[in-house]
Amino acid sequence: MMEQLKVIPFGGLGEIGKNMMLLEYDNTGIVIDCGIMFPREEHVGVDVIIPDFRYLKKNQKKLKAIFITHGHEDHIGGLPYLLKQINVPVYCSKLAKGLITNKLKEHGLKNKVTVNVIGAGDITQVGPFKAEFFSVAHSIPDAGGYIINTPVGNIVHTGDFKIDDNPIMQQFTDLDRLKEVGNEGVRLLLADSTYAEIPGHTQSEKIVEETLHKLISQSKNRIILSTFASLISRIQIAIDAAEKNDRKIFVTGTSMVNNVGMARQLGYLKIKADTIISKKEVNNIKPSKLLIICTGSQGEPNAVLTRMAKGIHQIIDIKKDDTIILSSNPVPGNEMSVASNINKLFRLGANVIYNKMENVHVRGHAAIDELSIVHKAVKPELFAGIHGEMRHLFLHKKLAIKNGVKKDNAFVLENGDILEITKDKSILLKNKIDSDYIFIDGKGIGDIDEEVLIDRNELSKDGVVVCRINYNYKNKELKETNIFSFGVIKDDLIDDFHNKIIDNIENYFNKLNSERFIDIDEDKISDNISLFISKDIRRRPLVLALLVK
Structure with a gap:
């Protein structure tokens, strides 16, 4: 062989x-x-x-x-x-x-x-x-x-x-x-x-060291630095610069806290015993003497910096003239989330520094x-x-x-x-x-596929309309129709929108009742409603027609 x-x-x-x-x-x-x-x-x-x-x-x-x-x-x-x-x-x-x-x-x-x-x-x-x-x-x-x-x-x-x-x-x-x-x-x-x-040739990490030392020494206000939790060498640069400028450090974000603790224990991070402070102390430190190191540089929905940008972090509120440093580049696919956070942070009055402005990442x-x-x-x-x-x-x-x-x-x-x-x-x-x-x-592991994601994307685009239709087959009578819509139209226009859909459904069933053989199919009803909504407001929400017999 x-x-x-x-x-x-x-x-x-x-x-x-x-x-x-x-x-x-x-x-x-x-x-x-x-x-x-x-x-x-x-x-x-x-x-x-x-x-x-x-x-x-x-x-x-x-x-x-x-x-x-x-x-x-x-x-x-x-x-x-x-x-x-x-x-x-x-x-x-x-x-x-x-x-x-x-x-x-x-x-x-x-x-x-x-x-x-x-x-x-x-x-x-x-x-x-x-x-x-x-x-x-x-x-x-x-x-x-x-x-x-x-x-x-x-x-x-x-x-x-x-x-x-x-x-x-x-x-x-x-x-x-x-x-x-x-x-x-x-x-x-x-x-x-x-x-x-x-x-x-790729630039040396030494350039980032020089830039972060410069920015941290020049700032007269609180500094928040966000980077990958696994970027241990970058965290060490921030620690060195903070200690050189007599700043205390507050570390926040689960993965950041875990990795910093682990790296200190294994000897990869060198830091003075009194440099790291607890969340109880963070609001008692003068802003000019504080550096916060956190997760969220990729715009992750639940990460620390994202919650700060939304104003929903439990400890830290962004203040005017805070210096925020994003020491990373967006991973492909995260560009919009990162840009959204940057915009929100600027709107809150922060001075945001990222790689297009300074060499804060290589x-x-x-x-x-x-x-x-x-x-x-x-x-x-x-x-x-x-x-x-x-x-x-x-x-x-x-x-x-x-x-x-x-x-x-x-x-x-x-x-x-x-x-x-x-x-x-x-x-x-x-x-x-x-x-x-x-x-x-x-x-869930592997319990969703591309088809599920297609449905989720459709739901995220134009919303969803659910039509509960009560129809009496024996009497060929449309009893009652209830419409529920989400993410399609604003609330003060919703009653008129729903009434139009009900009128369309009644017209559809009146046409069916005039035929000799009635073929009532939920998919066909959904298609008819979708076509009506598309003509009426030029939107294509996901439509679900539920027939109650």
């Missing part, structure tokens, strides 16, 4: 989020990352989106381990949902373990899953796979990639990375190790594609020049981009070819594809695995 390795992406290709990759050889499979994707505007009511695990469930005896590159949500957020179905050991860095443990605790899995800590240079043997963790610079400490020795050759999975000569927490991308493995021979490179369209992903450096170091025979929308993957493929990969050896994969690799051949199979979006809504 020819030795074959299967490379199967479950998420992260053709999209930003829910990164997950399966490597399968014979009867052994390992997964790299298991993330979530944040819902876009059309995903009405959805909390998060996770990968489709059906293939793994069917082949669960093959799955032996999960390897995590770093602790961002789009790489670890889906873990609890997978581990509830298939309990296998997890391998990750110390910080990632802390973040994962918080998630497992939330899902009642804390003492039910084995999470093993690995560091740069550590090698883990799982069946035919030898996975070596190597360090990369990213927007979170302890990030890494994997050099995986397989029976068909070495595979390099970069994880999310950039090349930063001045990283805040002294974590560099290990180009020396990549050059070594490149000289040994690399069969396949799987590399971060997020900014494969951006020329040049990307955590490699631009073209950095990608080329890695390609030249690794010198892969085969290439496939990961972590990117479709344009990013195609542009990264072109860059790989430019850097020496043969045209037929560079692939653009999609979620569910199966790339089969031997020592001397590679083929993209025609068959695919299931790779649907699995929507998480409240406690």
Whole structure:
């Protein structure tokens, strides 16, 4: 039997989020990352989106381990949902373990899953796979990639990375190790594609440090800084700047409080014992001596900054001349929510600073020049981009070819594809695995689909009209009609609107009663009412006709 390795992406290709990759050889499979994707505007009511695990469930005896590159949500957020179905050991860095443990605790899995800590240079043997963790610079400490020795050759999975000569927490991308493995021979490179369209070199986190120190030292009022709860290095910058300017810090938002506590406990955050204050103290500190660090930089509906912007936060009211710093960029799909919050905060009198105004955020992903450096170091025979929308993957493929990969050896994969690799051949199979979006809504996992979301979108556009029609078949008599409408027309016009609909229904039934054979169908009645409303007010609400016989 020819030795074959299967490379199967479950998420992260053709999209930003829910990164997950399966490597399968014979009867052994390992997964790299298991993330979530944040819902876009059309995903009405959805909390998060996770990968489709059906293939793994069917082949669960093959799955032996999960390897995590770093602790961002789009790489670890889906873990609890997978581990509830298939309990296998997890391998990750110390910080990632802390973040994962918080998630497992939330899902009642804390003492039910084995999470093993690995560091740069550590090698883990799982069946035919030898996975070596190597360090990369990213927007979170302890990030890494994997050099995986397989029976068909070495595979390099970069994880999310950039090349930063001045990283805040002294974590560099290990180009020396990549050059070594490149000289040994690399069969396949799987590399971060997020900014494969951006020329040049990604800016250093040092620029953000300089900007935040400047803004915090210059402000004479209260400062509220919102960023990702997992951006530990950014939080450390804010802590350093606050302490330098004799400011106390109030941390708020569940994930922010949990992550700051965990990072302090593990030694990733250095902070004086009296710098952090409680919510009881927050209103007793002079505004000029207070920095609030909170969640909500992505405009999430229930996050702290969003509640502040709406004026419904239980402790903090936005005051005139507050300085609010959004130290992040909107994740694709969140642009409108973030802009809405910014507008509300300006309206409340705050001075809002975001990345278009100052360097309060830099990307955590490699631009073209950095990608080329890695390609030249690794010198892969085969290439496939990961972590990117479709344009990013195609542009990264072109860059790989430019850097020496043969045209037929560079692939653009999609979620569910199966790339089969031997020592001397590679083929993209025609068959695919299931790779649907699995929507998480409240406690429901996968109990809504695209059709449900279409209905939700329709409801959100023009509202809903419910018509309860009481009809006596024996006497061919329309007894009573009740109309209920929501989100269609304002209250002082609603009675006239309902009466028009009732008149239309009566006309419809009068016409039916004049016919020899009466065919009364709820769908046809709904269509008739929809047509009438469309002609009357040029709107198309969802219409439900309920016939009471």
